[in-house]
Amino acid sequence: MRFTTFTAAAVIGLGLTGAALAEAESQEPIKLTMHDWTGQLLTTTIMGKVLASAGYNVEYVQADYIAQFAGLKSGDLHVAMEIWETTGREAMDEATGTGNVVNMGETGMNAIEEWWYPAYMEEVCPGLPDWQALNACAREFATPETAPLGRYLGGPVTWGGFDEERVEALGMDFEVVHAGTDAALFAELESAYQRQAPIVLWVYAPHWAPTKYEGRFVEFPPYTPECYADPSVGINPAMAYDCGKPTGPIWKVAWSGVADKWPGAAKAIKAFTISNEDMGAMVADVDLNGKSVDEVSDAWLAENKDTWSAWIAK
The missing domain is CATH 3.40.190.10 (Periplasmic binding protein-like II)
Incomplete structure (x- = not known):
């Protein structure tokens, strides 16, 4: 320290x-x-x-x-x-x-932290912001390192958030790749947005990003405390975290x-x-x-x- x-x-x-x-x-x-x-x-x-x-x-x-x-x-x-x-x-x-x-x-x-994508991705991935539509378009978000899986750019690993658990529980064809720093996370967003390149990533508020960039948060199954605590609750009866993140x-x-x-x-x-x-x-x-x-x-x-x-x- x-x-x-x-x-x-x-x-x-x-x-x-x-x-x-x-x-x-x-x-x-x-x-x-x-x-x-x-x-x-x-x-x-x-x-x-x-x-x-x-x-x-x-x-x-x-x-x-x-x-x-x-x-x-x-x-x-x-x-x-x-x-x-x-x-x-x-x-x-x-x-x-x-x-x-x-x-x-x-x-x-009041906080929101969730998967977010630029509005231009709705042209190549119809059905967004629904998470199932996102999953159907996973290849559109692939990088050479993750292909054929889509890449989800998460925050620094120390932030928590259960993204890996959510991907597994929902059977998503995505690989979670963590940004090293907060600055690196939004530098990637800026680069992708300027190039109109595919990206889905961790965005949070209060922050300037949801105001500066046009886009939307992905809509996952609604969060409940039971979804995190009890594997039998939610769409996957065998795993917890099969829902979105809480807000508050x-x-x-x-x-x-x-x-x-x-x-x-x-x-x-x-x-x-x-x-x-x-x-x-x-x-x-x-x-x-x-x-x-x-x-x-x-x-x-x-x-x-x-x-x-x-x-x-x-």
Whole structure:
């Protein structure tokens, strides 16, 4: 894990007072986890800067999205700002069930993560967005490496999502190939879209991609919790995951000791909210307009001071 310290001294430019900086309950660092997609880096950086503005010592820790729960349960890590209902619910529920991790509420953002294709593919694959039509057109999505199977370009393997399980359970003639990074995933989409080349891939929202590119999410059999948990439920009575992915909130979680050691920070973390629209615009500023996460988070903080000041109000 890579540690980065971020202290209150670094956020004087946000208009802080000496009194505010003196009120943190403990100067032990609050460790916020950082992952590998732009939106999560933004939410975490915003939260870190707000906590630092209230006098807390903040450390950003690079951690795997699912594996981070071991550190949250042990108290080696303290706060994770984005657990997506679509991919992280099972791991979150297991961790909160131990009593060592607590759900800190919704972020205000609602998530969708699913297979997505550009609109131009409907000309060569009639019947889309139905998944059965997609499967019938699998060869249209093949690459030299996957032929005769179609290629589904998944997110980085650390994101979870059960794509391999879904392909097997639904008997799809596709091979799952994982992009190495978030940037690589959308670079492939940009390249394919410019060339009008076949592609079906993992796209998520809040994000700029569903706005920038014309396309649609694939429609799989509707998700139910039983579809994931009980193989007998769904169209394949022998296997689980024979349905689409869930949609729903993006959650915040924390080590259960946060509220005892840093009660003011816990209050601020629970109060944190941001909209899909704000997040999509910020991700676009970073990914498309070449701005840094620091620049974009600072701009949001400057424009929304009344909002975040209420999170840390005594």
